[in-house]
Amino acid sequence: MLRKITSLISLLGLTVSVVFAQSGVIRGQLTSSETGEELIGATVVIKGTSNGAATDLDGKFNLANIKPGTYEVQASYISYEPKTVTGVVVKENEVTVLNIRLGAATTNLKEVVIEGRAIRSSENTLRNTQKKAAVVMDGISAEQFSRSGDSDAAAALTRVTGISLEGSKYVYVRGLGDRYVKTSLNGAEIPGLDPNRNTVQMDLFPSNLLDNLTVSKTFTPDMPGSFSGGFVNITTKDFPDRYTLQFSTSIGYNDQATFNNRFLSSNKGGSDWLGFDDGTRAVPDAINYQIPFESYSNKQLAEQIDEATNAFNTEMGPKRMTAPVNHSHSFSLGNQTELFGRQFGYVVGLSYQRNYAYYNNGTFGLWELNSVGANGLNNNNLYEDEKGVEEVSLGFLSNFALKLNSNNKVSLNLIRNQSGSNSSRYLFGTYPGTSGVSDDRAIFESRALHYTQRALSSAQLKGEHVLTGLKGSKVDWLASFTLSQQDEPDLRFFANDYFVNGTDTTYRIQPAAYTLPSRFFRDLDETNLDVKVNIETPLTIWNGLEAKTKFGAAAIRKDRKFRENIYRYRFNEGYGYNGSIADFFAPENLGIVARPEDPESGGLYRYGVFLEDGSQRTNNYDGQEAVYAGYAMVDLPLTAKLRVVTGARVEVTDMFVESFNKSLMPGELNQVDVLPSVNATYSLTEKMNLRAGYSRTLARPNFREIAPYTSFDFVGEPAFTGNANLERTTIDNFDTRWEWYPNLGEYVSVSAFYKNFQNPIERTINTLAQNNEIFIKNVDNAKVYGLEFEVNKRLSFISSGLDNFIVSSNLSLIKSEVSIEPQELEIIRAVRPGADATRPLFGQSPFVANASLTYQNDSLGLIATANYNVFGDRISAISVGGTPNIYERSRPLASLVVSKRLGDSFTAKVSVDNIFNPAFVNSHEYNGKEYIYSSYKQGRTFAVGVTYRID
Incomplete structure (x- = not known):
């Protein structure tokens, strides 16, 4: 080899x-x-x-x-x-x-x-870009997240000031997430893969295919206007100046998962290792027709029910296996040469990761405050939680650029990211809801098998041109097509309860629709077509200073299709369940168990366990969104030290979402918005800037939020109802920053910001619905304000002996406030009379802190980096009634990465992640006591790898 x-x-x-x-x-x-x-x-x-x-x-x-x-x-x-x-x-x-x-x-x-x-290193390049930017901007370079050992864009972004993650994939900027963060790929907008969210799952992008990640925290008219927290741009690798080839491989050990022979898993397809299902979990061909309603006399209908019931596999619970080691591999090749006598550059990259995670020490509980003056929350359910997850990520990138001449260049960027997650879960514990059984004897069991495959395919064609006849004006254009897909094939649930009465154990499957054994099939397909053109013209003004005008236009079209099919297992009265899933689905119990000609049938078809189509047309919808924009701006140096960038953007929104249930009013949003912006930068010295900015931006609802139907989560969450009458949110943003660049790559800054939201979109309680379901609506006003501090500096200013040490740290202190609707507040105060009339914004942390210490010795080829990240408690779920909201609790995350160059071409790397192994806790707090909603630990991961590079 x-x-x-x-x-x-x-x-x-x-x-x-x-x-x-x-x-x-x-x-x-x-x-x-x-x-x-x-x-x-x-x-x-x-x-x-x-x-x-x-x-x-x-x-x-x-x-x-x-x-x-x-x-x-x-x-x-x-x-x-x-x-x-x-x-x-x-x-x-x-x-x-x-x-x-x-x-x-x-x-x-x-x-x-x-x-x-x-x-210059890419970190220095990024700092120089940051220094010269017209806006308040932060970022992280490939060099930095290589030092930190971050495997994907989500993990890398946690090193950026004011950024935290939800669920290891959703980015929150300054405590604002979802609708307030916009993500682009090489400047082109990309759709998210979660039907219930407005943002992109950042763990889709392997870090080895990226050059840098930047976060613009203030708005200029050449950016899309639909963000407030931050505009995240993912820049993939560009072709190098010379031939490069790189191959990396690593293996990892998780102390809770690796070699654990009790790892929870499920049946797999032959292509699971590539991140997609090969059809193993597909709906069988026999169910391409609608399953008829239970029929006792019609032979044709009865046979269809029988065939459909027997078509599925009967694996409805997890199985045990031994988890192997984590492993990851990457390859990239790039060069710059000539093609047809023109300068041509290319880069091709591949990445592959396969990781295993497991916990068996988890807790899951449902709590309720149901009376005024209660000493504590009432426990509705309290379970032990066990879960195994196998994740695969496969990434491909190719970038080609051809310089037609010194003034014209075209480039083509192709990206395909594929991921698959196979999750198996088992819940076990007390179940007070069992009728006729005392709490201390009622036991509930729930099993869930969940496979999710995600794919993002993008093709971007870009052009850059200098018009020598028009004072050196620059024209750049972009046409980008992106297809995002999320499929959840054969999401399975099997739940039962039982109680022991003396020597007898009585098992039961509840007959309610949402507790019957069920199989769900969900498909989300969304396409984005993004076209834009920008024209920039330099102007020489007073004192020989050079200004620039810039104007352009953009059009974005999004089309989404969401489909959901549900199949539930029912059984006739008298059919017993003995606690064994295998016996429940035994062949002799499936489908028709007696025919009219059988003596005991009574002349009718009789069934044991049979399949029913539980799909609801209401839950399927199509959505379209078109945003047309035009802008004009000027970059004007008023003096040699004072620079002002100002202008405005006009965005026209046309959004339409329609459920398959035509009796429901479709969701529509038609709006014209003018979004002004002014950003000023004053150069106090050659290395020091003072910035100030104002802008107006907006936030639109996502497709699901204006799709007017009710859907249910499966474990503990109340129903969620969309709102066809939602309006967009407008935000006034004020920012200031002092920044200092002492030396190349070094950076110190202090920032302050204030944001005022009109008509913010918030989750609240629908008081007119049964069971107090969660409802999405506009509330009057919200505010967010805070301070940010960042230091990135070599420690040589302390002592020359510390020249090889670099410290990077940042801290964000944030306060947010949103008014609770009067009707909701009335319900809350019915059981909590002293409850506040405001709450923090959903997902907003009061603080976010990052710190890293790097030792870098170029002569030894040695780099060692210790990382630390922590965020403050933040709301993770809005509770119904007067029960306190659920908060995701603060936890410290720490890692250590050491790399050593071996000869001219090899580098070895060792790392340890999640050093403290803190519990991931979501909980209520009432009367000074914590009530656990969910809690688990992920374990520590140790990895060793080697990289071969020709450059």
Whole structure:
């Protein structure tokens, strides 16, 4: 195997050698040291030769056919000081990367001579982008989340100031989530995969396929206007300046799951290891027709019921297995060469992960406050909770770019991410709801088998052009098509209760529809078509300062289809259940057990266990959303130190959602919004900025929220009803920030923000419905305000002996407040007279803190990073009646990653995650006492891996 790999690498190297034709290449980019922007049309020459080139629309240059040796490279551009880089070494068949920053010219132009240096790290590039941005922006680079050992975009984003995660995949910015966070992929909007949410599941994106993640916390008119917390942009890997090949592999051990022979699992298909079901869990062909209602005399209908009942497999409960080790692998290949005589770059990447998680020490409880002045909450259910989860993630990325000439470039980006999660759960415990049985003897058992497959496919075609005839105006355009899919095939539930009476045990399956053994099939398909164009024109204004105007248009079309089919098992009176699932589904008990010709049948068809179609047309819906936008803005330096970016965006929204139940009013939203923005940046010094900004943005309801039907969760949650009359929310955003960049890659900042929400969309109680179901509606007003602090600095300012240590920490302190509706407040105060009239926004934490300490020794090739993350208690579920809301409790998360370079091409890495192994707790609090809704531990994970890289 090693010989084959060596041969492949040698072949690739031979190909590269042919391309270079026994010579070397110098490639790089020219940027402004003042603005960080690329310099288009600048001149780069090798001194003493005729070999030179002009920079293209990216500020990049390419000097080819250079004989091996050491050279001086000179860069010059009108109104900038020329710069000469000495000691630039060119080697045979290799690319030398040289990035140069030019400073603005002084009165007397003079040449600056510097020594040749390597390409800046991506972390430094990100900090420079942050420094020169027109908005309050934070982010994390590939270098940073490689140091932290983060495997996907969700984990990496937790290192960013003011960001926390819900459910390990949903991003909250400044305590705001879901509808208040917008996510884009290389600038194109992408749909989410959860039918009940407005945001993207960030764990879909493997970190090894990403260049950086940025979070814009203030709005400019060239951004979509539907965010308030943050606009997250996922930037995938771009093609490199020279040939690179990388392969990584690792294995991991979880101290609760790995090699545990009691790991809960279920039946699997042949392609589960690739993250999708191969049809094992599909609805059998025999059920392509509607299952008829139970018939006792019609032979054709009875035979259909019998055939449908026997068509499904009868695995309705978890089984035990031994969980293997976690493992992950990735591969990427990239280069820059020529195609049809034009400069061509490409990168191709693959990633694969398979992880196992298990707990058997969990707790699940349902509690209720049912009387005024009660000493505590009444326990409705209290269960032991056991769960096993196998997760597979497969990612593919390809990016191709062709420079037609120095002023025109087109690129194509193709992405496919696939994931599968196979979850098996068992609940066991007291069940006071069993009629006629005292609480201490009633036992409830529930089993759930849940497979979810998610897929995101994206094709993005982009163009960038410089119009030399129009004062160097730049035009960029994008056409992106994205298909997102979430399928839940054969979601199975089997529940029963029993009690012991002396030596006898009595088992029972409740006859209510939502407690019968059931199988659910859900499919969500959503397409996004995103088209946009931007035109940017530079202008020279007073004092020789350069301003820019920018205007553009965008159109987004979303189409969603959601389908749900439900099949339930019923049984006739007198059919006994003895506690065994296998006996319940024994062949002799399924379908028809007696026919009219049988003596004991009484001349009718009789059934044991038989299948019933419980699907509801109401729960199926189609949705369409179109947003058309246009904007204009100006980037205006009023003085050499004061920069103002201002303008406005107009968005036209047309949204329509219709249930299959035509008697329900469809949900519609038709709105025209004008969204102004002004952001000012004052450069106190060359390394210090003061920012202030105001903007108006909005938040729209998602498809599910305006789909006017009622659906039920399966474990403990009340019913949820959509609202066809929802309005969009408008938000006024105020931001200030002081930021300091002491040295390259270092950063210190203090920020303050205030947000005022009109018509925020909140979950509340529908007092007109039975069982106090959760209802979605607009409330009058909400407010969020807070402070943020961030430090990213080398510790050499303490002592020169600490030069290899880098500390990164950030803290967000946030306060939110939303008014409780009068009708809901009346219900709450009926049992809690002193209850507050306001509550925090759903999912909002009062604080979020991150800290990391890195030791980096380049001479030893050694990097070690310790990470710490914690957030404050936040509402995770709104309770009905006067029962206190459920809060997700604060917990500390810590990890350690150590990597060591081995030779020129290999790097070894070891890591440990979840060092403290805290309990994940959701609970009520009443009269100073905590009541557990859910609690479990995930275990510690230890991993070791190796990376091979040619660069």
